[in-house]
Amino acid sequence: MTRKTLSALLLLGLGGCNWWYNEVPSPDDLMHVVPWFDHMILSKGVHPYQRTNIPRNTPAGVVPMGGGERDWRLGDPSAAFPIYAFDTLVANALQHPTTPPKVGARSGQELYDIYCAMCHGFQGAADGTVTPYNGAFSLLTANARHWSDGYLYSMIRYGRAGMPQYGDKIVRPDERWAVVDYVRSLQAKSPLPPAAGGAR
Secondary structure, eight states, X not given: OOHHHHHHHHHHHHHHHHHHHHHSOOGGGGGGTSXXXXXXXXXXXXXXXXXXXXXXXXXXXXOOSSSSOOOOEEXXXXXXXXXXXXXXXXXXXXXXXXXXXXXXXXXXXXXXXXXXXXXXXXXXXXXXXXXXXXXXXXXXXXXXHHSOHHHHHHHHHHOBBTBOOOTTTSOOHHHHHHHHHHHHHHHHTSOOOOSTTTOO
């Protein structure tokens, strides 16, 4: 083999290495295609609770330092059969915010139709598809109309009696308030039903 041939092969080999490293995708690039692995939660670099809009159970009486809402749930949410209840004094003291919803907020009607209508009916009259099976109450009764906005908000967040919590599904506070507003609009456009008939 001549010296020129050996030099050409050497240059070609070095050029081939550049092609291999610069053009052929690395297996490490596949890691960026997969959004999440179940073992990543164990990494010290992951902070799953750094955001305030992630629902989680907090000790009673704790006030968040970095924003978010305090917890006014009653009972143990981790119990086998949790009691859906909340502190009514805190609930009734809640003030409906006057700031407009954040960008990207879903409408109250959209959320109501997804999470509430199956039990309470699309107009709030307790005529949903599963109402006969769970005994959901009408949102149009005199009693429901007298609940404060904060009480309705707390029911959405924590549930009450047989109604489960929806705060883990409707995570954003502005969207919960949008559901409260939509329920109020259903009440406003529906006449008050007669008192007889066991209104709740």
